[in-house]
Amino acid sequence: MYDVIVVGAGPSGLNAALILGRALRRVLLVDSGEPRNARAHAMHGFLSRDGVDPAEFRRIAREDLAKYETVTVRDVAVASVTADEAGASVELADGTTEQAHSVLLTVGRRDRLPEVGGVAEWWGQGVYGCPYCHGFEVRGRKLAVLGAETSAAHLAVQLTRYSSDVVLFTNGTPEFDEEAAAALKVCEVEVRTDAVEQVTGADGHLTGVRVAGETIARDAMFIKTPLDAHGELAEALGCELMDDGSVRIDEHGHTSVDRVYAAGEAARLPNWPSPWIHAVTSAALGAMVALSIDHDLIVADVRSKFGM
Numbered sequence: 001m002y003d004v005i006v007v008g009a010g011p012s013g014l015n016a017a018l019i020l021g022r023a024l025r026r027v028l029l030v031d032s033g034e035p036r037n038a039r040a041h042a043m044h045g046f047l048s049r050d051g052v053d054p055a056e057f058r059r060i061a062r063e064d065l066a067k068y069e070t071v072t073v074r075d076v077a078v079a080s081v082t083a084d085e086a087g088a089s090v091e092l093a094d095g096t097t098e099q100a101h102s103v104l105l106t107v108g109r110r111d112r113l114p115e116v117g118g119v120a121e122w123w124g125q126g127v128y129g130c131p132y133c134h135g136f137e138v139r140g141r142k143l144a145v146l147g148a149e150t151s152a153a154h155l156a157v158q159l160t161r162y163s164s165d166v167v168l169f170t171n172g173t174p175e176f177d178e179e180a181a182a183a184l185k186v187c188e189v190e191v192r193t194d195a196v197e198q199v200t201g202a203d204g205h206l207t208g209v210r211v212a213g214e215t216i217a218r219d220a221m222f223i224k225t226p227l228d229a230h231g232e233l234a235e236a237l238g239c240e241l242m243d244d245g246s247v248r249i250d251e252h253g254h255t256s257v258d259r260v261y262a263a264g265e266a267a268r269l270p271n272w273p274s275p276w277i278h279a280v281t282s283a284a285l286g287a288m289v290a291l292s293i294d295h296d297l298i299v300a301d302v303r304s305k306f307g308m
């Protein structure tokens with residue numbers, strides 16, 4: 001029997017397991033091997049690890065965990081979780097079942113990419129979602145934004161801080177509002193409404209965007225992707241979910257189901273406008289919720305000693 005089973009070994013689950021393992025909690029960390037940034041070669045903005053390959057980041061984090069006999073890591077998907085007053089039970093895809101006092105869901109999210117040729121191929125390696133993560137490296141270069149919504153126009157305006165050469169490819173009729181259209185004009189963003197035929201690249205680099213038979217040379221593309229939740233486990237448990245699929249948590253990481261906690265990109269407080277979608281914020285939330293889980297376990301330990 002474990003104290004805590006952590007589902008998902010991205011920055012959030014890894015940091016939670018570290019805090020709990022160091023608190024002498026018996027922790028099982030389980031992962032299905034599909035981190036959100038799997039396609040990226042570099043992870044930026046994480047203090048002391050700026051620019052590291054995300055796979056290397058996870059390897060180092062697991063190396064840290066290996067020092068703690070309190071932490072067990074298993075590479076297997078969690079098929080289902082149940083929780084009641086007696087504890088939590090976690091069924092793994094290899095057919096085994098593990099028990100714990102509590103479960104922490106740090107299952108992350110996944111990007112829903114537009115169905116435009118080349119986007120999936122260059123995702124994370126020339127096509128990006130976040131200027132804070134990848135804008136600095138392409139400053140001064142020829143940049144593209146793909147999208148017809150107001151959010152795409154805002155992204156294009158934001159990118160003019162990094163480059164004076166930003167083209168917004170709407171791939172059809174623009175849907176952005178008047179204010180966004182005005183901002184694009186003021187910031188001198190060129191808007192192309194033709195159907196996008198292909199995002200092109202060669203030798204590991206993005207090279208352009210083909211519209212109407214013409215290839216417009218570009219060095220990088222940014223898109224605002226909808227983020228789907230890995231919500232299956234939380235939903236089956238009966239955890240309250242927000243409109244965007246996030247697991248609703250309180251300030252301590254509790255979900256609406258007793259003994260079930262959530263952290264990282266999978267979770268958010270109702271008063272947050274959206275989940276925080278960076279590695280360092282996910283790690284921080286994982287650590288915060290781990291501290292809160294430990295606190296709840298201390299209370300439970302003391303109560304059981306006094307037969308309460």
Ligand SMILES: Cc1cc2nc3c(=O)[nH]c(=O)nc-3n(C[C@H](O)[C@H](O)[C@H](O)COP(=O)(O)OP(=O)(O)OC[C@H]3O[C@@H](n4cnc5c(N)ncnc54)[C@H](O)[C@@H]3O)c2cc1C
Nearest residue numbers: 008010012032033034036037044078108133264265278279
């Ligand atoms: C292309 C790209 C580039 C990025 N670059 C940066 C960057 O430079 N800097 C930055 O700060 N952020 C970056 N991000 C964002 C960053 O990847 C996320 O913020 C971070 O990974 C979220 O951490 P997490 O622990 O919440 O989720 P994840 O890292 O996605 O980890 C969740 C884990 O849970 C596992 N899981 C899911 N369901 C199950 C299950 N049923 N059983 C077992 N395991 C399960 C998954 O396999 C996965 O390993 C980037 C994202 C993308 C897409």
